[in-house]
Amino acid sequence: MQFDAEWLLVAMAPVFLACIGWEAWHFSRTQPNAHIYHWRDTLCNAALALMHQGADKLAWFAVVPVYAYVYEHWRLLDWQPGWLAFAVLFVAQDLLYYVFHRMSHRVRWLWAAHVVHHSSEQLNLSTAFRQSLMYPLAGMWAFWIPLALLGFPPQQIIAIVLINLAFQFFVHTQAIGRLGWLEHVFNTPSVHRCHHARNARYIDRNYAGVLVIWDQLFGSYVREDLNDPPEYGIVEPVPTFNPFKATFHEWASMFADVAHARGLANKLRALFAPPEWAAALHAARGRGVEHRCPPASHRT
Template identity: 65%
Template sequence: MEKWILFGMAPVFLALVALEAWYWHRRRPGMYSGIDTLSNAALALMHQVADAIAWLVVIGVYYAVYRHRVFDLPAASPWTIAGLFLAQDFFYYWFHRASHRIRWLWASHVTHHSSERLNLSTAFRQSLTYPISGMWLFWLPLAWLGFEPTHIVAVVAINLGFQFFVHTQAVGRLGWLEHVFNTPSHHRVHHARNAKYIDRNYAGVLIIWDKLFGSFVEEDPQVPCEYGIVGQVHGHNPIRLTFHEWIAMFRDAMRARGWRGAIWQLFCPPERALSHPRADAGPDTTAR
């Protein structure tokens, strides 16, 4: 279902990418790059194929958990729908935060952050390895609580669809909406690699989670966002963009001292990796 929801939204996404590219071509031509956009599109197609296959496999796990649900929730109830939306967004926040702080998850998520540009096409820049790193595990508690698995998949897709719209520099601050929702301003901070901004604003739809759990930073007009990752991967080959961190991670695990060191390299914060440009950073430094 997720695949079909996002597929149905694809004409809107593509039209807005074209409109934004035209907008920036008249004002700041460097905001879009043909090769970068094509790379994003290739990564999106690879991700969608892998995701569709993964859901065919794991949906049975969701139904197995659902059989042991805590509550029998009426599927058509507005309260159930609202509860599912809120709970899924909450779990998305923790998935996203974990994806920046646990290297095994970062190995997939780094692909999304690897562009030095931020525009609507950047939202397409996804990894086919998310099912391997375990993204789907974060939604399993929803099935245990009693939300129907196909509805969970649909809400995940809607959440991801919403996030397409925050990958832009063409929209400024949005008044009172900034206090409640993830906005382009908040998400620009998330994609920035500046020391002030890095590893902040993990929100999917609601920014309230970042404010509750101490990960919120407001965009500062005096500190322009610099996009990309520390240890930037230069080039546009989708295969390299997908697997470069997996290769580095397993290489670090092999050269680590003992099995504890190897496991640490798989699950440590990314900036503590042996191959990280700032592997000597202190424990509170989260630069990538």
């Protein structure tokens, strides 16, 4: 891969924008009252994308030397260029993405960054742009270190991560229905609509990047039920189109919980427990009850 991999998504921007334009035009003609696009939401998504891209470009300066050090000193294998090396890299990164994504829903520190992507109550192609500039701080980059250990150089790691993310742009749509047997192999729009839903049956399901086989293997797969259509957003909505509020609201809430928590164990839970721990804590505060160890419930 001889190109500057970190610019892949920027290079594909015209394709993404053309698809968004087509989708908005399509729904304006076929479902004008569905309000699948909302201009303030779309502008917020665009601002978040620019902020995310800026943070990512800066983060690569710090992260690439880490990958390079692991690759140069600790790699276990040496790969000859070819389809076998690409296939191993693709499958390994997709599995690691599944791990990262699942942990981003189950560890509050990671959820504080990832919640931005889920906070919109719209679901359209522009929602794919809705990313957090806080991913580098949250530690997303650390999940790709095993790829360097397996013997893949930094530029290939960056490239495969961005290829995976580029694919995921196309699953953020309501314009495509179920796709038959492909639903059992790949992440599809139907699969990903479930992931963005806050209905009880869909919460914390379908973490796939490209291959949905990981969800099937690890018990997180659910099919879209036409009798229970997805309702998009998070269980505790954040009614804002301000990209800065969308980015930092969960971080502020998390650190406030750390400050109020009693004892080191609860302070650590406020940072690293599943998000429902905090939801139960907030509910207990609302009732005026001292609640040192909230029970499990649905995520925020």
